[in-house]
Amino acid sequence: MKIGIIGLGLIGGSLGIDLRSPSANGVQSQGHYIIGISRQKYTCKLALEKGIADRVDTSFEALSDAEIIIVCTPMGAIASTVKQVIPYINPDTIITDVGSVKYPIVQSCSQLWSNFIGGHPMAGTSSSGIEAAIPSLFTNAAYVFTPSEQNKLEDVEKLKAIALQLNAIPYICDAKIHDRAVSWISHLPVMVSASLIKACLQEKPDTLKLAQILASSGFKDTSRVGGGNPELGVMMAKYNREELLRSLYSYRDNLDGIISLIEEENWQDLSGILTSNGEARPKFLN
Amino acid sequence: MKIGIIGLGLIGGSLGIDLRSPSANGVQSQGHYIIGISRQKYTCKLALEKGIADRVDTSFEALSDAEIIIVCTPMGAIASTVKQVIPYINPDTIITDVGSVKYPIVQSCSQLWSNFIGGHPMAGTSSSGIEAAIPSLFTNAAYVFTPSEQNKLEDVEKLKAIALQLNAIPYICDAKIHDRAVSWISHLPVMVSASLIKACLQEKPDTLKLAQILASSGFKDTSRVGGGNPELGVMMAKYNREELLRSLYSYRDNLDGIISLIEEENWQDLSGILTSNGEARPKFLN
Structure with missing residues (x-):
């Protein structure tokens, strides 16, 4: 699957590493094609070096054929990022985020994009930035999705499958x-x-x-x-x-x-x- | 030195182990003669088996020639224990305690015994009881003493030396x-x-x-x-x-x-x- 990751810090970077790699136990091979987006050229370069992405770019144009886009920016930038990415993507693309609060984000982003599904992988370390990205960050962590009524069940299932591939435990609940x-x-x-x-x-x-x-x-x-x-x-x-x-x-x-x-x-x-x-x-x- | 320990739980037991043994680095050999006191015969038996004491007894009579007595009972029992032990000991004996609050204990015990010096070794684990007693519990821990004006400087120095033998860091301060x-x-x-x-x-x-x-x-x-x-x-x-x-x-x-x-x-x-x-x-x- 082609997956776009916008924002290559601790969370975005760690998602990239695990979604590209075959899992540690060798049973599943994720091997997704990861398109990494960062505004910083230096971060893009590091992302390739660290095995976070197969392709990197500073422009949203690179996301034109992504099936899932994971917005990993700070919370204050999620809605504006969704707005900016829309002109470049096809109507079936699923957009999700990783923000730690869901109701206000789902409120604003669902109006911008009907295939937006809020997400919150509950993992982290005390470090931040692309340098802090590590494999297996999400192992055994809860990964919450907060779909709304307008979302397609099959899209929610696709995100749940991604969470399982990360060895995380998916939960579905109301954003509030x-x-x-x-x-x-x-x-x-x-x-x-x-x-x-x-x-x-x-x-x-x-x-x-x-x-x-x-x-x-x-x-x-x-x-x-x-x-x-x-x-x-x-x-x-x-x-x-x-x-x-x-x-x-x-x-x-x-x-x-x-x-x-x-x-x-x-x-x-x-x-x-x-x-x-x-x-x-x-x-x-x- | 003959040291009496009253109350052989986590703190009392761990004090006994380290004050008897040569230190781990082999430089100092404490080798104090430890008299362990517990009301429970079973605890006395365990104290001998675990190397906490050289001699054990259920009666305070055994403390007649102790130079230092460390009261390691729960806080509510410290003053009454000091009162009960006084008839059996000689006038030079130093009594100290290990309670985590000092002012009320020093207030009551100093009136009972002029050589009482409040103490608080700041170490512990989530376990309690004699089974939880371990070597090196006090290594690098603060060990506070709160002498009053009536105490002899040499007695305070004796307790500081005990703290150093435990590899703890002694501090002297006002009880309040x-x-x-x-x-x-x-x-x-x-x-x-x-x-x-x-x-x-x-x-x-x-x-x-x-x-x-x-x-x-x-x-x-x-x-x-x-x-x-x-x-x-x-x-x-x-x-x-x-x-x-x-x-x-x-x-x-x-x-x-x-x-x-x-x-x-x-x-x-x-x-x-x-x-x-x-x-x-x-x-x-x-």
Whole structure:
């Protein structure tokens, strides 16, 4: 199959590597013909060197006979990219994206292109850019698709097949439900964790210094996502604002509840919450 | 040196193993004579089998000629243990503890025994009990001592030497400052993380199910300490209540600040916070 990938960073590059290669176990041979698009000539050159694409170009013209196009640009550029690519492609082409918020993207892109199907492969590393692209990034990762009523079932099946070829686990769900679910487990943790670091930094210098010396794995883990990529954090908040605020309000209520229990020295109820949490957490770990 | 260890769980047991053994690099040979005390005969038997102690007993009488006694019971039992051991020991004996909150313990125990010096070796695993005791648990960990004015300098030096023999890094500080610092980096993260799990669990079953499926490393890390040992979480809150509430109030203010920025769509300031966090976080990672 001819597959176009627009944007050759960590996600786009890693998709290219795995969709071209025969799989590691040798049973399936993907061997798709990958057309890589980047605005940067240097990135195009690297993409050929790293085995990300069979052909590279800085122009969308190269996508004229692609059957599937995967838009891997930052979220803010997805809709404008779809708009710009339309004049060059044939009407059956499936366009999908890899953005981590789906409802606003599906809303705008479905109006531009009836064969647009939102996608979200839930994999990544702490690095970014084409240099960070690696094989097998999507192995065992969830790959969510959020088709709308106007999409053809066979097109959805084609994308599911691509996900399976990546050794990912495809899920189909409503774009709004996707955004609500990722708000809880991905976007809310960023703000919860960011508030922790910011609060600590307001302590007096001497005590802060001691806290920094004494900090160990508990602080390291709880603060990790709050000290991560700022652009990504802002994008989550911007595109998933409504759902993120909804989960933040609920979080604040629960925090207030725990504060009250400590104020009231109600150790029995605090113990009950911590016990329930310990029992519930394994269900979030796959 | 004859060292008594009361309470042979993860911490007490691991202290025994390393204080008896020659160090791994063979340069130092600790070879202290360890007297292990547990109320359980079975634990005493295991302590001998695991090389935790040279002698074990269920009675404090066995500690009559110990030069240092390390109380490794749960926090709630430290002061009563010190009270019970006093009739059996000689006046020069140094008593220290391993509780994770220092001010209330030092307050009560210093009145009972003038040679009491609070201690907090900052190491652990997710396991507990004598079965979890391991060699080298304290290597590179901070070991804080919080002497008061009544303590003899030479006694503090003796405890620092013990910490160095464990390959830990000794720090001396005021008990109140210790409690404030650990509130930020250890006790606050537990409540922040617990509120996250509790808030998620209030979502409708279908969306919660999807969230559980999609949860990955970000949620796993941010929720880890909030799903941990409930007894330990309650102990922190109970013994460090004042400092924990102080840091929780500051945390809530910072959370409210971030919520406001998202409500106002002030992406520039949100980006500023996330950028500062990313720059500040490495100072907490040793």
